[in-house]
Amino acid sequence: MDSSTLIGGHLRLKDGPVSGAMGDVWTAEDTRLGRTVAVKFFARRRLMQQGVPTEFAESTARMFQREGHAMARLNHRRVAQIYGGGEHDGEFYIVMEYVEGRSLAEHLRAGPRLPLERTVRWTRQICEGVGAAHTAEVIHRDIKPDNIMITRQGDVKLIDFGLAYLTDATQTHTVAGTPLYKAPERWLGETGNERSDLYSVGCVLYEMLTGRPPFGTPQDDAMTVGRMHQDEVPAPPSAHRPGVPAQLDNLVRALLAKAPAERPGSAQKVAHTVGEILNVLDVTxxxxxxxxxxxxxxxxxxxxxxxxxxxxxxxxxxxxxxxxxxxxxxxxxxxxxxxxxxxxxxxxxxxxxxxxxxxxxxxxxxxxxxxxxxxxxxxxxxxxxxx
Missing domain, CATH: 1.25.40.10 (Tetratricopeptide repeat domain)
Structure with a gap:
């Protein structure tokens, strides 16, 4: 990508790109509004070079556009906003809010284990963002610590909402994202729904509490991890971290239920439950x-x-x-x-x-x-x- 060219007539690329299987993300200056934004390009040509049929790549690119349009309707403080998009040099792109901070994955790697209060507070904020997107009829499908940003003010911002469907659509042709947070029904070929997102929230909460995902490690074979999600029941977080309140053990168990119908009904309900748990973290x-x-x-x-x-x-x-x-x-x-x-x-x-x-x-x-x-x-x- 030529960084000297203005994208859409007003976006000057600066730092980047950060590349993934589906595209590249650049930091850019919006010369009209004088603000820093993130620009995500869909790597249609790269997919075709990897052997994806042209017709399939084109249809996936159209999905990329539709997901961007859907997210542009959502304006919530817990979700990185999408400002717009377009096409440049044959590649589609979307313009997103630039979130200054570190991902939850970086916080977890830095150690030590997150304090309970911070874990519960961030989980509530995650659920607020997930709930807002679900209200806008947008499913994330790839909730994981890498897609949860913690701002410089210490608050949650969710990124890549709705875009993970594209990874699922092309996973037979490209390397899909980590399987560590994927709901059991999605291993059976279903596209997933709101309760699939809640299962992923449960996996993230489990890792925040214990320092490890409920099933497997990043080094494990994906299908082995998939069988664990479908067949095994993890030990409660308190088994790995004494002092975890029973209310959190119970919430994790409900979120990680194998059957979607047995999970909480909405992200808003989980956010409310987490808020009550926050009040349980009391002066004993x-x-x-x-x-x-x-x-x-x-x-x-x-x-x-x-x-x-x-x-x-x-x-x-x-x-x-x-x-x-x-x-x-x-x-x-x-x-x-x-x-x-x-x-x-x-x-x-x-x-x-x-x-x-x-x-x-x-x-x-x-x-x-x-x-x-x-x-x-x-x-x-x-x-x-x-x-």
Whole structure:
């Protein structure tokens, strides 16, 4: 692609491309509106070079256009918006909102395990986006951590809504996406519906809670993973991570039901359920009366709001400071303590463990900041063992 050419007369390509089986994504400047956007090209020629029949590639390209038109009707804060599209040099493209941040997959790889509060909050936001798209009669069909962006403000934005149908349509000719989040009925050849998306949400939630998908690994043979989705029942998240509330175990079990009819009826219902679980992540009875539990966070909602505010603050500080700067170190320690006070003692220990190791790398093993972080790790580890 010639980056000196204006796409559609007003889009100047900048960074990219990021290539996938179905197309390429570029960062571009919209010269009319003065904003950064993402431009996704459908790789029709590439498909034909890989042996896809011309007629099939053409019909798939038309589906690409239709999905773009469908998503252009949806305007929701949890979904990356589609602004428009067109054709350039024989290839169709769509123009999307540019989301600045990191994918959920990157957060999961960075470790440690996500705190329960952040896991539940992000799951609720995922369901809000999924529900909005379902209301617009758009099915995602490829919900996975790579397609869930976390913005610089620490909020969820879902990407590639509706476009994954194209991957399914061409999977006999190209390498399809990861099978780790694919509902059982879709392994039987069905295109999937709203409850298939909810199954994928359950797989993502399971991984956020435990650090692993419910079935298989990325290195496993796809058909082996497919049989697991159809035949096996995963251990509850609490079996891998003690301290996971029973309500979350129950929700995961419902989302991962083999029969679609046994799953929750809508993403909105799941979002409501997750909101109630967020309130269960409480100051437990033995913590509520402790002197170290801050008065400002004397309720479930107060703790959740406090952790969310700290989460957002840490994301902002990461833009302004180096990882070793004191404001960021202090905010991470405060976040770990508040996580522990919410009842997620193992989450607090994991956060302090990461902070201690980072401080050791930054300042050495005997610096007061390193010692303070290891002390926090020991304190919350001790409380985790007694819970």
């Amino acid at each position: 009875d033995d913590l509520a009366g402790r002197a170290d539990a801050p008065d400002a966070h004397g309720s479930n909602a107060g703790l959740s709001r406090g952790i969310e505010a700290l989460d957002s603050r840490i994301f902002e500080l990461e833009l302004r400071f180096q990882p070793s700067d004191q404001p960021l170190i202090d905010a991470r320690a405060e976040h770990a303590d508040l996580t522990g006070q919410s009842g997620d003692t193992r989450g607090a220990a994991a956060l302090y463990n990461q902070l201690a190791r980072d401080c050791q790398d930054f300042f050495g093993p005997y610096d007061v900041r390193t010692l303070d972080a290891f002390e926090g790790l020991a304190r919350w580890n001790s409380r985790a063992r007694t819970n």
